[in-house]
Amino acid sequence: MSEQKHLVEVRNLKKYFPIKSGMMNKTVLKAVDDVSFTIDEGETLGLVGESGCGKTTVGRTLLHLYTPTAGEVYFDGKQVTEKNIGEFRKDMQIVFQDPYSSLNPRMTVADIIGEPLDIHKLYANKQERADKINELLTLVGLNSEHANRYAHEFSGGQRQRIGIARALAVNPRFIVCDEPVSALDVSIQAQIINTFEDLQQKLGIAYLFIAHDLLVVQHMSRRIAVMYLGRVVEIGPARDIINSPIHPYSESLISAIPMPDPETARHKNRIILEGDVPSPLRMPKGCPFRTRCRYATKECEESRPALREISPGRFVACHHR
């Protein structure tokens, strides 16, 4: 990888969860296994994959919401550790998927958004605090009248805006967006996507945009990383990955997107994958994808393919590509 300074750099990140099965048996669930990527200032990296592939765990481990099992995270060139994570909380924020459970029902909107301001002491007096809250509400498309209401009085889309305002309160330079639009209706989804884009343009925030909806991810991101069973199998420029995926898994994932266009749907060649994703507790030996891969050979069974640079900025983990 180049020596250029990245805003966020993740090196060989691992997160294993211990699982108790039976009396004596202890196994580990390798939710994230050796993941590396970088995100530049003001850039969006999309992270896609199916449920259980570890994409949410990547986001949370990166922010030290989960303690990493191994690996390093750098922010703006400085290493983020368990001890100094407090210093970085102001710069790195998160927006959660479920706008219903991620807002405290007993707090008013003003208190929800005000809490990060309180913690980081970002105001001099009460008036300044109130002004800041109003400013944030306006920024995300709500208004000052909303400040004294409770979360349950809002629709899903509005709640997600409150969640975004809370993340923005501390002027972060980087936000992990964990499936922020998947609980919303299509028409509301577009409103929130546009809000994210406007904020990025205005404030130059970088996003790690985690989602399972590829159409949304390709719309939002400059680069995309595809995950399968805890590992990144392909990473590269969004357009290249969507138009010409190289890894067999990305290939079938992209061919499986139902296109909202009858003409395309009629001429589409869907690559249907056999079977289900294996349980991460019984990870196949070698390449994790080989049990469903149509190109799998003996080699895939024996050794695990490493992420190789195929063209500038394009990395693929496959023996046959």
Place this chain on the structure above:
Amino acid sequence: MSETPLLQVKNLHTSFFTDAGEVKAVNGISYNLDAGRVLGIVGESGSGKSVSAYSIMRILTDTGRVTEGEVLFKGENILNYTPQQMQKFRGSRISMIFQDPMTCLNPTFTIGSQLKEAIRIHTNRTKEEIEARAVEMLQLVGVNEPERRLRQYPHEHSGGMRQRVMIAMALACEPDILIADEPTTALDVTIQAQILELMQSLQKKMGMAIIMITHDLGVIADMCDEIIVMYGGKVCERGTADEIFYNPRHEYTKGLIRSIPRISEKHEKLVPIGGSPVDLLNLPKGCAFAARCDHAMKICLEQPPEEVEVNDCHIAACWNNVRRMMEEQKGGEEA
């Protein structure tokens, strides 16, 4: 067409009587479904798409009631059926699959006993025949090792497998219509592709009609011959897939299509629909969508639009469409 359609829904109204008042979930929808066709019903949450299907199956909750309208199956109004008649009817003539296959399967019974129950109720086969049919159905929906699977419990299956079992159960008695309520929403993309492919191939093989209810325009475009777009319990627009996607006439449909991200070379900004969904407790006097519509006119606020025929295979209920058609007609006369 002179033949009676397989299913005719006529001016169906369904309300829920809650403590807060009457929630008008479905407000006069009508459509026909011919044998062997795939009809898609698309809309956002609260548009009444699922409730309209529950009304047909008569599986509404206690507070819900069909207040007006008819549902004719081969010319017979099934809303007049007795509960006993209805029980015979469900599963054998029309069956239904749901979004979440986990909550639809009883976790305390094996897959086999649930699947065989469905067959036993509607046919008078012997025990061996029922067993054979159950195995055959599982094979048909692509479940491997069907004999072993029959003895397993729902929790031993993945989401995709469970949805296959639900489909097997629904199709075991060869119904004329399969209603699929968001059948793939809870599934991952690659599993969704498997299930859609399966439904398409079974539809070809068995020739049943499908009513596909979903919020996903991609799934609709993939599967359906005809599409109904619903908003606020009403039909906005109805037409063939091509008409709806390439010649939308209702402002809501246009908005929906503009608001989904597409794969394109240039980064195009999405055009969302402003505002939030209509309150079913206080439906407006005029068009339900008027409050969110950029092109709303005075009449939209005062009078609900009527369904107008755009062409043989396309109907829209939008005053803007009426205006457009009048202008086109006028233009045509002048020329």
